[in-house]
Amino acid sequence: MSPSIIIADEPTTALDTENQYRVLQELERLRSEQDAAILLITHDLDVMAEMADEVLVMNRGETVDHTDVFSLFDSPRHPYTRELLCSRFEQELEEM
Incomplete structure (x- = not known):
């Protein structure tokens, strides 16, 4: 499967910092390898600042x-x- 859009709804909620980082790394890897956009739904402004281009x-x-x-x-x-x-x-x- 090669999705053009990956929807991630609160992918790091309730995770410790280390696992949060791993999830974000994996999303970034998928975005890069699949040449996909990510629709990231989050309340976490730190995650948004790290991952988002547009908000x-x-x-x-x-x-x-x-x-x-x-x-x-x-x-x-x-x-x-x-x-x-x-x-x-x-x-x-x-x-x-």
Whole structure:
């Protein structure tokens, strides 16, 4: 099978860091070898930052932001997107 699109719905949820890394490596390998696109559905902003080129942010079933991954982190347009990013940074500070 040579899929043109690989759909990965929360592929790293509840995994420890090492196994999360392995899953992401495997997805990257498949993308490269199959010349496939990956539709990655995730709540994990770190995974998104590592894997995504383009990001679509949804809130209550509606698209609120759609941009490249760098713009999303550098200048989020929608208030909901800004809230998501702020909560991520707050969580990182609490872990320190």
